[in-house]
Amino acid sequence: MTSPAFDLAADSSPDSGAQPAPRRLAVVASKGTLDQAYPPLILASTAASLGWEAGIYFTFYGLDLLHEERFRKLKVASLANPSGPVQLPNLLGAVPGATAAATKVMRKWMKDARMPDVPEFIDMARAVGVKFFACSTTMGVMGVEESDLIEGCDIAGAAAFLDYAASADVQLFV
């Protein structure tokens, strides 16, 4: 295997004496609902605040968090979500307007708690150097163009993210 040898070589390079490598967080964001948008953004922006490197791989529905239009319109599911902000039996969770109602309640909760909204969180994460990986397969499957995404994303496949995550101290899947 060459990867451990690569790490050892990096550690013993002449200019690595002064500063130890920072810790690193690698997160996969796979969900595109409003409630599930927050954990990866909170964890990555916190990691960067601690002085760590942090990167998020946005894949499948999670790619909506980088989508210039969709990231303003994320919703909370009212169906099959027993912990959701509007407690409804599934039969009623499916009626028109139920998702909109659950979403409205969640947005109000967040606003009342003075939590930033998703576009603001994306900006906060970017401001502290969080790396955004956009899954190229998701883009192909779902017909998302690079111009649909916010600026500053790295379009990447699984190998590129694993290469990044292999050197991470903490790896999470959301």
Add this chain to the structure above:
Amino acid sequence: MTQPATGDIQVTETLDTTGLLCPLPVYQAATVLGRLAPGEVLELICTDPGSLEDVPALARQRGDALLASEMSDGTQRFWLEKGGSQ
């Protein structure tokens, strides 16, 4: 750890995060610490109960020194000295 009398600590900057929840107190504190010089002190005021553990963790991870802390009526005060060589 013996705390210094907090009145004796020379504060460079104060940040009040009253009413803000995780990750905002830590995020904002890190922003201020980022612009302080080593040895300068941030006085941080928090009301998020999570800050009790979060702020010491921030100091540990960043390499800053938590000089002292005080709690009263749900408000926490921390004095953080920026680490690094002076």
